Amino acid sequence: MPRTTLRPGQNTRTPPRAAPALTALCMGICAAAALTACGGSDSSGPSLPFIPTSPPPAGPTTPTALACDESLKTAFKPDANTTVTVVKQFKQGDDLNLDGKASGTVAASDVCMVKLNVGPGHAGPADAPSTSSGIGIEVWLPATAKWNNRLRVLGGGGFVGDAGISSKTQIGGAGAAAIATGEGSVSAVTDAGHASKLPIGAVDGSFAMNPNGTINTTLWTDFASRGIHEMAVKTKALAAGFYQRDAKYAYWDGCSTGGRQGHMQAQVNPDDFDGILAGNSAINWTTFITAELYPQIVMQRDLGGTPLTPDQMTLVSSAAVSACDSTLTGQHEGFISDPAACKYDPTQDTAVLCTGSGGSNATAACLTTVQAQAVNKIWYGQTRDGSAPVPASDVGYGATLASGQLWYGLARGTALNSPGMPGFSLADSTGGVPNPFPIAAHQVALNLQDPTIATPDFINATGNGANNWKALSYTQLANASDRGEALQTAFANINADNPDLARFRDRGAKLLTYHGLADQLIPNSGTANYYERAAKAMGGIDETQKFYRYLEIPAMGHCAGVGSVNGLAGVSPAANPPLPAPNQLFAALTDWVEKGVAPDNLVLQNADQSLARPLCTYPKKLAYLGGDVKAATSFACR
Structure with a gap:
């Protein structure tokens, strides 16, 4: 080597x-x-x-x-x-x-x-x-x-x-x-x-x-x-x-589970660190991980256990990007800046639907109407009965869960062919086999205290994993979510969702969190949900931002890289969004802690430095002011 x-x-x-x-x-x-x-x-x-x-x-x-x-x-x-x-x-x-x-x-x-x-x-x-x-x-x-x-x-x-x-x-x-x-x-x-x-x-x-x-x-x-x-x-x-x-100075730096761990430290051991950088945080652990199994249950219940192929998932995700990547500037950018504004509905897209379902797509990647509705369910997120409203009325995205919505799905345009999605296999990531993300099947097995529900790599003397997750109904998966919440004491409060950060605030420490808006594993709405609850408990957004800030990063996937699928050829360009540079967010945290400089004016650039955008602090969103769409000065956070 x-x-x-x-x-x-x-x-x-x-x-x-x-x-x-x-x-x-x-x-x-x-x-x-x-x-x-x-x-x-x-x-x-x-x-x-x-x-x-x-x-x-x-x-x-x-x-x-x-x-x-x-x-x-x-x-x-x-x-x-x-x-x-x-x-x-x-x-x-x-x-x-x-x-x-x-x-x-x-x-x-x-x-x-x-x-x-x-x-x-x-x-x-x-x-x-x-x-x-x-x-x-x-x-x-x-x-x-x-x-x-x-x-x-x-x-x-x-x-x-x-x-x-x-x-x-x-x-x-x-x-x-x-x-x-x-x-x-x-x-x-x-x-x-x-x-x-x-x-x-x-x-x-x-x-x-x-x-x-x-x-x-x-x-x-x-x-x-x-x-x-x-x-x-x-x-x-x-x-x-x-x-x-x-x-x-002592700092915590983690993403995914590391983000959950950072939140847990702020809540439980606030004296350990002066600054915490927590990305794409796996807070709400039992709830969101149980919901990671939901796409698989949709495949089992609605599609007879036959998963969408990688080509089908790429087609529908890229169609969502092409439908929603021009809402900010009026130009197709290859990535979605505001997932909340994306109401794309594949059941109404003739370019995606098979000819037998009234569409114009005659390729093997086309979707039937039933498959397109299954995708809508996956994007909407887990519900008790497997239902999902039409996207025109509710896309399931935002800081507040809708009535009947147990947890959020992934944002439209996010790559569906990923560990949390149908067809993923650790041995063969090309898909085609209805294997779930093992973490999801393992957690549901733990919630229900039944090892056979897990994948076969779950080992226990009472019985190993036997893929019995395949037989779960929507109601049974909802019960697994309820059980995960009920067992928080036994699970040592693994959800790390306590909004009381008073002790962390009072010692003068700083918490900087971020989440990619195209995360393939952890829906960013869960972080927004927690931030809103924490802000309410800590005296409002303005008071909370004195020590705790949350940054939403368009197009970024799980912890790094591009998480959205490129738009359809000829419609949207290849995704090349501005993303954090190595150590850029960590440097922002140290400046906040050591110099008192709050992360108010961060600017991200893309890989070839041809495009720059301000990074907005939640709840502000990026607004286009006019002018060169590649210049950061053409945008503001509002």
Whole structure:
């Protein structure tokens, strides 16, 4: 493999002013004479330093800084639950590996990697997914001279569970390593309390069910909140001991599940971070993930289990783009700027409908009227009875759920041939097989406490996944959504939808969130819904925007890239929308936290810098003033 220098990841972000760190604790830990001078801690935070019963020796004590070698395994013991499992020093130019097998990626600068395990985990049979030794954390510490006095830890995706993070022979945090060696921030990642045996651990929810089929409340808590809190606390303590000073600012940077984790930190552990960057957030977890199975149920119930083909999904999505991509400027742009204004209805589009359904499309990609209505249902979102109003009256998009609407669907024009859509298979992403996104089937199985509903990769002693999701009716899927809400206590409040952010606000921290309006997995209306509720609880939009802002990004997909389908050839051009540059939003967060400069005047550019647009802060929307449609000055946020 070619050797490449590791640099900061494209989707990483920046941090705010850290709460008073753990210098006193770490000084005690790091001193050779005080290796046993700490008590235990729980998930609510670090333990307090041990207070000796006899007077300390006279004269000043010079603590010893933690070293990046095997001595750290005994020198760093912040509590009884925490163990250092791996310490590795990498010099600039070293290949980043732990097993002697070249990865092809080299360190851009000197860096120390430390792996931690924070118990107690969850006991059980050795081969059970619900058995865990504890929370795995991988921390990357730049050289002392390079450290910028920041922490910038990263969030996870899906169910997390990356086995590489706790492994003694693998590296799990390539993104964290890039941040440490590139920008000089201390960075870290966590497996959130479990290590999956599946090739893609993020889709594996079987850890959350005990072998007897009951809910594993311990690992739900580690996954929902304790894992990320422990990562924050232990990373601060490790940095303070390593550098002999506290971090000045601590930041969270995550998208998808990482966005949910960021919201959870603001709600539950507001002292952990000075600034939180949360993108395309997987808040409303049980509700929106249950709704991710809804398109599959539409295929089963309305189309006899025969999914739309990739060509059909591309045709109908691109037709929606062509119908709605000129509403802002009057010119076709290849992407939709305002999904709320798009009322495209494929059941009325003769260019999409098959000739047998009164249309003019004679290709294999055409849709029957029944198939077109199924697409309308998917776009509208989950309802209790599988119904959907005509798009002219309600497209199901917005901050408020309509009567009978359990959750939102994806915005019109978003790529339908994606993990959340009919026909997706992890083994064969070309589609054609009615496989659901595994996360959705796993979560519904957990909501109903029936493993057989999941896909076959869900492993449990009471029975493995057996694709019984196929037999679910609309009413039964609605019941699964209700059960997910009812089980929030057992699920450790995984939905992260508490609008009370008073403690986070009162300590002066900042929360910057964003969501792509063409997200293929998580409908952006869910974020708008939460923001509206939070604003109401926090004294209104103006008061809320003093510490919490939400940015909607037209055409952006799940966390990055273009999520909309190009318009029909000859009608709309290929999509080339303005999107955030690497670290642009993170830099906006650090400026807000460290300089008091609010993100009011952000401008996005497209890939070739031929088009620029202002990025509006919700609830404002982009308005065209006239003039050059490619110039940012031709637009305003209103």
